[in-house]
Amino acid sequence: MRELFHEQLDGLFDDLATMAGLARHSVGQATTALLEGDVAVAEDVISGDREIDLLREVVEEKAFSLLSLQAPVAGDLRVVVAALRMVAEIERMGDLAVHVAKIARLRVPEIAVPESVRPTLKRMATVATTMTARVQDVIAHRDASAAADLVLIDDEMDQLRRDTFSAMLQEDWPHGIEAAVDLALLGRYYERIADHAVSVANRVVFVVTGEQPVSAR
Amino acid sequence: MRELFHEQLDGLFDDLATMAGLARHSVGQATTALLEGDVAVAEDVISGDREIDLLREVVEEKAFSLLSLQAPVAGDLRVVVAALRMVAEIERMGDLAVHVAKIARLRVPEIAVPESVRPTLKRMATVATTMTARVQDVIAHRDASAAADLVLIDDEMDQLRRDTFSAMLQEDWPHGIEAAVDLALLGRYYERIADHAVSVANRVVFVVTGEQPVSAR
Known part of the structure; x- marks a missing residue:
């Protein structure tokens, strides 16, 4: 009975790792759609979210x-x-990638993010994708130590978000209201992806070690 | 045994209703802080969130x-x-009220929301507070019918959010980037409070009727 339990539990975690992998892919693709103004890629992210939702149902039923x-x-x-x-949070990461893709789609053939802040936005996306990939590893290998440095990466996300605000609130921001509003919301979406990554990783640490990570208290 | 189970379950739902009541209070107070630029009220919301967090722990342990x-x-x-x-979503509603309160605090002694859009913002807050109060009722009385019209109220929230975008993106928006960014994020926070309200209500309907509400499919 106990052995069967642990087999089934492993199956559950395999599905969670697969979901995290899909979420990582969505975040990456949404960023491509955003920075290249590619509507087909944006549509892929939006329709592809159904796969994450379905897997959520599978995990919940299991x-x-x-x-x-x-x-x-x-x-x-x-x-x-x-x-x-964890399954609810990973699904949410996919939803947030969809929000990014929708902003990309809304602005095509323009690119929502002005050139001057693209490096910052790109770095935010890289941090979010890296964190999501790390979450996938942490789930797949129940590796508590790999979860620890997610908090450090998350600090960089906070700094990047402050950088976008600084850029927008400078007196010479020439890109108008719409670009600023897009950037504020995009920053929020990437930040929430990072928050969920930290939260999911913390849950794995709790499961593995039986102790709440200090940062989560 | 079964009777004890149902007594304990009732206790759990009583706590959830209490949490929803606290979240409703926080959303209302955060809005007061925002529209009156009242830093003391904002601080109350921020520190008061601890109570919701603690109750979450109680519900989870139960x-x-x-x-x-x-x-x-x-x-x-x-x-x-x-x-x-549900407990995770209600806690999140409290967190979102804290985000509103923090924007209020950041702009004191100014008021973050320009006068021209205050009626729209105020209506968003009223809709969010009404929805949260409705959630409290739905949980307390397991009233599936009361949950049904939450979706209609939520449609008004979506329309109000579009109104704020229209106001900001008009060529004669005179309030600058900072006010627009604040308004975009505030709209997002109230919208998410409404989303969580609908989601929690749908779960109660599912629990009571055994069927997913059509709107949640």
Whole structure:
């Protein structure tokens, strides 16, 4: 019974890692759509989100069936409950990539992000993609140590977001209101992707070590 | 055993209703802080969020203990799992009220929202507060019918958000970049509060009727 439980649990985590991989792909593609003004890529991200949503349903049903049939307690129960929270957060990362893709699509044939702030935006996207890839590794290998430096990368995201505000609020911002509003919202979306990455990684650490990471307290 | 389960479940839902009440209060207070530029009220919202966070921990521990000791199956299990998702969403509504309060605090002694768009912003806040109050009722009375019209109210939120974009993107927007960026983010925060309200209400409907509301499919 216990062996079956752990096999099923491994299956659950495999699905979560696959979802994180899909979310990483979406974030990367949404950024391409955004920085190249590519409407076809944007459409791919938007329609592709359905795959993440479906996998969420699969994971939820598996977790539900695990709880129902195995009635786990103590540590085993905490792992399944953690998986239920993680699946919601990873799905949300996919939704946020869709929001980025929609801004890209809205501005085609223009590019939403003015050239002067593209390096900052690009770096935000790289940080978000790196964090999502790290989350995938952390889930796949239950590697608590790999989760630790996600918080450091997240600090860079906060700094990048402040950089975008500084750029917009300089007196000589020449790109108008629409570009500023787009940039503020895009910054928010990437920041939330990073937040979810940290949160999911923290849950894995909790599951592996039984202790809340200091940063999550 | 079953009776005890249902007593404990009622306790869980009472706590969720209390949390929704606190979230509603925070959204209302954050709006007051925002529209009156009142830093003391903003600080109250920010520090008061701790209470919602603590209640979240209480609900999670109660749900965990219910799962562990009663090992519910089928419908009973679905209710507890739904409660775990609802608690995360209600906590998030509180966080979003804190984001509104922080923008208010950042602009004191100025008021972040220009006078011309204050009626729209005020209406967004009213819609968000009404939706949160409705969620509290829906949870407290497990009233599926009261959840149904939340979707209609949410449509008004979407329209209000479009109104703010129209106002900002008119050629004669005289309030500059900072006010536009604040307004875009504030609109996003109120919209997300509304999204969570609809989502929590839908979960209650699912718990009560066993069917997904059409709007949530």
